[in-house]
Amino acid sequence: MKPKSENYLVLVDFDGTITQNDVGALLFNSLSGEKSKRVVSQWMKGEISSKECLERECELIEITKKELKNFALSQKIDENFLDFVDLCKRERMDLAILSDGLDYYIKLILKKYHLEDIPFYSNTVRFQGRRLIPQFPYYDKGCGNCGNCKKYHLKNLRGAKQKVVYIGDGLSDKCAVAEADFVFAKNDLKTFCQKEKIDYFEFKDFRDVISVFQSNLLEHLRKSC
Numbered sequence: 440m441k442p443k444s445e446n447y448l449v450l451v452d453f454d455g456t457i458t459q460n461d462v463g464a465l466l467f468n469s470l471s472g473e474k475s476k477r478v479v480s481q482w483m484k485g486e487i488s489s490k491e492c493l494e495r496e497c498e499l500i501e502i503t504k505k506e507l508k509n510f511a512l513s514q515k516i517d518e519n520f521l522d523f524v525d526l527c528k529r530e531r532m533d534l535a536i537l538s539d540g541l542d543y544y545i546k547l548i549l550k551k552y553h554l555e556d557i558p559f560y561s562n563t564v565r566f567q568g569r570r571l572i573p574q575f576p577y578y579d580k581g582c583g584n585c586g587n588c589k590k591y592h593l594k595n596l597r598g599a600k601q602k603v604v605y606i607g608d609g610l611s612d613k614c615a616v617a618e619a620d621f622v623f624a625k626n627d628l629k630t631f632c633q634k635e636k637i638d639y640f641e642f643k644d645f646r647d648v649i650s651v652f653q654s655n656l657l658e659h660l661r662k663s664c
């Protein structure tokens with residue numbers, strides 16, 4: 440019997456999930472002399488939206504397009520993600536990236552690893568000299584607390600009978616996990632899932648994700664079709 444896993448949609452966070460570092464956090468922390476940490480902690484406490492958080496972080500730093508390009512290209516992904524992309528292709532699972540970060544570095548890092556075919560949905564950025572001007576093309580469609588609400592994309596991308604697998608590491612993923620059928624979580628997202636009593640598979644990197652898919656998730660998904 441042929442696997443029916445074309446019925447599955449896999450959505451993956453970018454910063455700290457696909458990449459080894461949280462690229463956005465590293466960028467803003469290192470260039471703002473850690474001033475961005477205060478803004479981020481306000482967001483984590485729910486005092487400001489991630490849109491406002493990103494706007495304020497951008498105001499704290501100066502960087503040219505070329506410098507940001509060099510910074511982005513110095514960043515590495517978890518290379519097990521490449522095997523995971525192959526697994527998704529083999530099993531004919533739809534794969535997309537959802538990020539509340541900025542398109543400019545995401546695009547460069549994906550291209551560096553020849554992953555530019557994977558669709559991604561994020562905030563965008565415009566350069567004005569040494570200033571970054573963030574833009575939020577999906578803000579109005581979301582929950583109001585996210586710059587780019589992942590729940591909106593999950594609902595928008597999901598086919599009528601598709602099951603959704605969500606993989607992430609942080610609080611920008613929390614709107615999505617409540618809607619997903621299967622969640623992979625680490626770090627702050629893991630803590631959030633525990634608090635909210637959302638079932639999740641724990642992972643450290645994509646080797647763990649692949650092994651859960653191979654050992655039970657694919658079987659489980661096939662049987663449930």
Ligand SMILES: [Mg+2]
Pocket residue numbers: 452453454455456461607608609611
């Ligand atoms: Mg993340």
Ligand SMILES: [Zn+2]
Pocket residue numbers: 581582583584585587588589590614
């Ligand atoms: Zn949201």
